[in-house]
Amino acid sequence: MKALVLLSSLGVISLLAEIFSFKKLLYPLVLIGLITTFVLNIFDWDTNELYFNMMRYDNYAVAFTSVILVIAFLWFLMSESFFKEETSQADHFALVLFALVGAVIMVSYTNMTMLFLGIEILSISMYVLAGSKKDDVASNEAAFKYLIMGSFATGFLLFGVALIYGSTGSFDLMEIRTFISSHQGTVPAIFYAGVLLMLIGLAFKVSAAPFHFWAPDVYQGAPTVITAIMATIVKTAAFAAFLRLFSTTFAEVSSTWVNILWVMAALTLLVGNITAVLQTNTKRMLAYSSVAHAGYMLLALLAGNQYSNSAILFYTAAYSIGSIGTFCILNIVSTAKGNINTDAFKGLGKSNPFLAFVMTVALLSLAGIPPTAGFFAKYYIFTAAFQAGYAGLVLIAIIASLVGVYYYFKIIIAMYFKEGKGEVIEVQTNHKLLLALVALLILALGLFPDYLIGLL
Amino acid sequence: MITLLLIFFPLIAALLLLSVKGEQVKNIALGAAIVEFIISIFALTQFQHNAEVQFDFNTPWINSLGINFYVGIDGISMLMVLLTTFLVPIIILTSFKTEYKNPSLFYSLILAMQMALIGVFVSLDGFLFYVFWELALIPIYFICLLWGGENRAKITFKFFVYTLSGSLVMLGGLIYLYQHTEGLHTFNIAALYKAGQGLDATHQGYVFIAMFMAFAIKMPIFPFHTWQPDTYTVAPTQGTMMLSGIMLKMGTYGLIRWLLPLAPLGVGEWGYIAIILSAIGIVYASCIAIVQKDFKRLIAYSSIAHVGLISAGILAMNIQGLQGGMIQMLSHGVNVVGLFFIVDLIQKRTGTRDIASLGGIRNVNPQFAVLFLFVLLGSVALPLTNGFIGEFLLLNGLYQYSVWITAFAGLSVILGAVYMLRSYQSIMLGETNSITSTFAPLAGSEKAVLLILCAAIIAFGIYPKPLLDISGPAIEKLLSSIAH
Numbered sequence: 001m002k003a004l005v006l007l008s009s010l011g012v013i014s015l016l017a018e019i020f021s022f023k024k025l026l027y028p029l030v031l032i033g034l035i036t037t038f039v040l041n042i043f044d045w046d047t048n049e050l051y052f053n054m055m056r057y058d059n060y061a062v063a064f065t066s067v068i069l070v071i072a073f074l075w076f077l078m079s080e081s082f083f084k085e086e087t088s089q090a091d092h093f094a095l096v097l098f099a100l101v102g103a104v105i106m107v108s109y110t111n112m113t114m115l116f117l118g119i120e121i122l123s124i125s126m127y128v129l130a131g132s133k134k135d136d137v138a139s140n141e142a143a144f145k146y147l148i149m150g151s152f153a154t155g156f157l158l159f160g161v162a163l164i165y166g167s168t169g170s171f172d173l174m175e176i177r178t179f180i181s182s183h184q185g186t187v188p189a190i191f192y193a194g195v196l197l198m199l200i201g202l203a204f205k206v207s208a209a210p211f212h213f214w215a216p217d218v219y220q221g222a223p224t225v226i227t228a229i230m231a232t233i234v235k236t237a238a239f240a241a242f243l244r245l246f247s248t249t250f251a252e253v254s255s256t257w258v259n260i261l262w263v264m265a266a267l268t269l270l271v272g273n274i275t276a277v278l279q280t281n282t283k284r285m286l287a288y289s290s291v292a293h294a295g296y297m298l299l300a301l302l303a304g305n306q307y308s309n310s311a312i313l314f315y316t317a318a319y320s321i322g323s324i325g326t327f328c329i330l331n332i333v334s335t336a337k338g339n340i341n342t343d344a345f346k347g348l349g350k351s352n353p354f355l356a357f358v359m360t361v362a363l364l365s366l367a368g369i370p371p372t373a374g375f376f377a378k379y380y381i382f383t384a385a386f387q388a389g390y391a392g393l394v395l396i397a398i399i400a401s402l403v404g405v406y407y408y409f410k411i412i413i414a415m416y417f418k419e420g421k422g423e424v425i426e427v428q429t430n431h432k433l434l435l436a437l438v439a440l441l442i443l444a445l446g447l448f449p450d451y452l453i454g455l456l
Numbered sequence: 457m458i459t460l461l462l463i464f465f466p467l468i469a470a471l472l473l474l475s476v477k478g479e480q481v482k483n484i485a486l487g488a489a490i491v492e493f494i495i496s497i498f499a500l501t502q503f504q505h506n507a508e509v510q511f512d513f514n515t516p517w518i519n520s521l522g523i524n525f526y527v528g529i530d531g532i533s534m535l536m537v538l539l540t541t542f543l544v545p546i547i548i549l550t551s552f553k554t555e556y557k558n559p560s561l562f563y564s565l566i567l568a569m570q571m572a573l574i575g576v577f578v579s580l581d582g583f584l585f586y587v588f589w590e591l592a593l594i595p596i597y598f599i600c601l602l603w604g605g606e607n608r609a610k611i612t613f614k615f616f617v618y619t620l621s622g623s624l625v626m627l628g629g630l631i632y633l634y635q636h637t638e639g640l641h642t643f644n645i646a647a648l649y650k651a652g653q654g655l656d657a658t659h660q661g662y663v664f665i666a667m668f669m670a671f672a673i674k675m676p677i678f679p680f681h682t683w684q685p686d687t688y689t690v691a692p693t694q695g696t697m698m699l700s701g702i703m704l705k706m707g708t709y710g711l712i713r714w715l716l717p718l719a720p721l722g723v724g725e726w727g728y729i730a731i732i733l734s735a736i737g738i739v740y741a742s743c744i745a746i747v748q749k750d751f752k753r754l755i756a757y758s759s760i761a762h763v764g765l766i767s768a769g770i771l772a773m774n775i776q777g778l779q780g781g782m783i784q785m786l787s788h789g790v791n792v793v794g795l796f797f798i799v800d801l802i803q804k805r806t807g808t809r810d811i812a813s814l815g816g817i818r819n820v821n822p823q824f825a826v827l828f829l830f831v832l833l834g835s836v837a838l839p840l841t842n843g844f845i846g847e848f849l850l851l852n853g854l855y856q857y858s859v860w861i862t863a864f865a866g867l868s869v870i871l872g873a874v875y876m877l878r879s880y881q882s883i884m885l886g887e888t889n890s891i892t893s894t895f896a897p898l899a900g901s902e903k904a905v906l907l908i909l910c911a912a913i914i915a916f917g918i919y920p921k922p923l924l925d926i927s928g929p930a931i932e933k934l935l936s937s938i939a940h
Binding site for chain 1 (some may be wrong): 516517518519520521586587590591593594598601602608609613616617620621624627628631632634635
């Protein structure tokens, strides 16, 4: 709860910055604010506070909030120039902070209305941010597509909520659960329809196939820094929300959705990985890889056992940190070279060994090679799914991750093998700091995963 | 603690080496590798010649999943560690006359790889073993990618994906066994053994296939060998030496440590097919080696033949086969490093590896001819060289399993002699031509490498007992634990 209050206040303060003209101070203020929020958020551990039956700050919420805050901090380190170059900077700060507020609500809700509010607060901020390059056609297109598809998904979600409310008479997760267990066999059919509609709505949000079509276009069109938020914070929050709903409230009716989710997971893994191979545009490739990663996380969702929560927590952390690193380097390289294809990375190993090294670590992590965090994340999810008896799906996931190696290594090969023009790219200090942190976190999480998975 | 030192000393050295610039890099790398060798010799002097795991260190690593950082050395591991620590300084020494771009990274990767290899050989936890197993792949991938020859991007990528696929299947097998451990699941080697041996024959068969796949690709065994000749040829000399001299032994070591005890009944189910594949590989690779024009490629194929025999002997699951496998791993490591070094020497002096266009080097440099001959004789397993002991024991072990397969696999001895002696004849004897007439004398470091290798070849050919004594008790214990 402290996190929510602090983040909202930070957002409001950012809006005031334009009026009282302390814009220059805003960047350090937000960074300090995020650190403070992170620290205070830790104090919520084990308090298990419940707010008006709307939100519960259980350890699940605190853990996911912490992950989101860490990623947000890294993201701000990456995007200083985004705020400098564009007009109406203060609004951008506020929008990102409000998106974080939405994300925090999504990981802590206990009431369907809060789920809806969280998703909307997050999404509306993101729609605007996707279009923040006003004179860029692609950015406008991305914003528009994102808005239309996002609203569509929200429609499904809301319709599902309505049907569930209609059949159980409550928005509250616990009450719905009690209703299901006390009405074994007599739950009305529209309840199941509601569950499926919510499943579709959330699948849209996490960009699971076959509801992933918006993602590549939006990811590609939006400014790279905004894509980085979508791929990391939005995905983390959406999965946390997804899991919170389906692992507790709808767990009892799992027979209605497991088969659908099974197919979705398999499709997402295959479509994401195979399509990513075909991309030459690195940003689009990363978009498909992000779809593919949703597939792995669906495995943990499907497993629905004692490992699921920590598996998703670890996976989102590992994946987000790796993604922030790759997006940051992609942004640096594509701005310097004016080219966003794999070719832009040619010769980076020689001209900027540090960038190439961090990129390699991040890509190895995304590909799931030991001893990086990504390997352990995948391993943990596969174990969870294996224990739940989804050996077939694990096999598909293993094959899919082999395909994944192919497209991640394309960049590594380009960096080290191909000769480029060899101009040294200037890297800002905060980017250096961010990238060093990313490499460090990836290795630390890979070598000592117990500290994170032991939490939940 | 000495095990930890053995694992992490090369890593620390590798990291420090990254910051070194200039001429000193080679010397520092060599110094670090020699220190590591001395540490392993010290471990050997402390080593009790019995079957127990010694110098063990066990600490929880990922507690919630029953994963421990559990390492230790028994006789089998001891030999493999010694092989690694012996070969790495030699491999570094072979590069003294070569100038690589960015040498600090090059030597740092070699030392990092040494760390992973030693980790593989001392891990007593399934998960830890897997992590080290994969970790060894990353440095060698970059060594090949950054310093390799023509067309390296494609070839090294094939190598990477090939071995990664095998490893993932093995990981599947390990997870499967992990799920069958009693009580709180654990990756502890003893618990995994128990879980594996508790399965019925069919399921042990599945485990066998999963594990064998990874090892077969690493060694490689026919028909999983297609990555190997290209990769060996394209890798820089030191990379090829790491691959063939040490990394290949991860596969054969895996057979002994992880395959036989995990799925003894699985060996009964599928071992026959695996042995036949190995035997086919021996003859097939030997035949291809005979017609090779490129000397480096020829040795790559000869390596497939040798490792096929090791694998067949080990899978015969008797004391001679396993002991022969151990000895032959060491001999092959020494001999193949020597052979690839000779290829490198010839290529650097003449600019070619084409067997037909060379000739008469003996007339120009008789010293080199003699040293080459020793390495070659070790490789064709002449009695009183190290190769003979291993091959003899392996064939002996295989003979107890099946006479016919032994007869077939025994062809390797004849075919090996054919292609090795023929290439020696063509390269060293005959008329000196314009390419070879200027064959420069050996430099000090080059002479040192060949002399050390030749000394090892002869010493262990005449008196292999110290080596057999190190691994003997551990092998006997391993066999008796799976006999019933």
